[in-house]
Amino acid sequence: AQSVAQPEDQVNVAEGNPLTVKCTYSVSGNPYLFWYVQYPNRGLQFLLKYITGDNLVKGSYGFEAEFNKSQTSFHLKKPSALVSDSALYFCAVREAPGTALIFGKGTTLSVSS
Amino acid sequence: DGGITQSPKYLFRKEGQNVTLSCEQNLNHDAMYWYRQDPGQGLRLIYYSQIVNDFQKGDIAEGYSVSREKKESFPLTVTSAQKNPTAFYLCASKGDRGQNQPQHFGDGTRLSIL
Numbered sequence: 001a002q003s004v005a006q007p008e009d010q011v012n013v014a015e016g017n018p019l020t021v022k023c024t025y026s027v028s029g030n031p032y033l034f035w036y037v038q039y040p041n042r043g044l045q046f047l048l049k050y051i052t053g054d055n056l057v058k059g060s061y062g063f064e065a066e067f068n069k070s071q072t073s074f075h076l077k078k079p080s081a082l083v084s085d086s087a088l089y090f091c092a093v094r095e096a097p098g099t100a101l102i103f104g105k106g107t108t109l110s111v112s113s
Numbered sequence: 114d115g116g117i118t119q120s121p122k123y124l125f126r127k128e129g130q131n132v133t134l135s136c137e138q139n140l141n142h143d144a145m146y147w148y149r150q151d152p153g154q155g156l157r158l159i160y161y162s163q164i165v166n167d168f169q170k171g172d173i174a175e176g177y178s179v180s181r182e183k184k185e186s187f188p189l190t191v192t193s194a195q196k197n198p199t200a201f202y203l204c205a206s207k208g209d210r211g212q213n214q215p216q217h218f219g220d221g222t223r224l225s226i227l
Contacts, residue, residue: 041220049215
């Protein structure tokens with residue numbers, strides 16, 4: 001069965017520093033991977049996805065993610081964090097056509113000024 | 114603007130009562146989904162529907178029911194059989210049956226017990 005793990009409940013980083021939010025996955029076939037962000041009392045907003053092709057994927061708000069097949073990872077990154085990036089981040093995977101996304105438990109990112 | 118509308122934003126349920134959460138989309142999406150969000154547990158799939166008049170159970174369907182009579186609408190009923198209904202409920206939709214499209218989310222309904 002497919003699954004997603006986000007090993008860190010919380011990541012703290014200072015404004016201007018690079019940030020990484022980790023995600024590992026487990027699927028039996030080719031993974032289709034997504035990152036979402038959630039602000040308090042709001043729905044999830046799509047940031048980026050990996051389907052095929054380049055291992056480095058660029059998305060919204062300056063975020064990018066690196067797909068690593070050998071490590072089954074899809075870590076979210078940003079070169080320079082902003083205080084406004086503080087939010088809850090979810091990694092998700094879809095394995096088979098027509099199925100719903102399976103989400104990790106989320107990582108709270110806190111960026112201090 | 115196209116999007117997903119969930120209502121109400123806040124809902125309170127009395128003991129033994131069924132309540133229905135509304136989800137409407139004007140994105141012309143075929144697939145719709147209901148998730149439950151609890152602190153520290155991420156999103157868990159309750160039900161999903163790939164097409165009108167068809168739906169499937171997700172991982173935590175017990176105590177919930179859905180209908181899909183119209184493409185735009187996918188209401189979720191939280192029945193009295195759901196003993197721990199307090200949570201944030203999120204509705205989502207997707208435009209095609211392929212794997213590479215993201216799901217779009219509404220802004221959620223927060224359900225609490227009175």
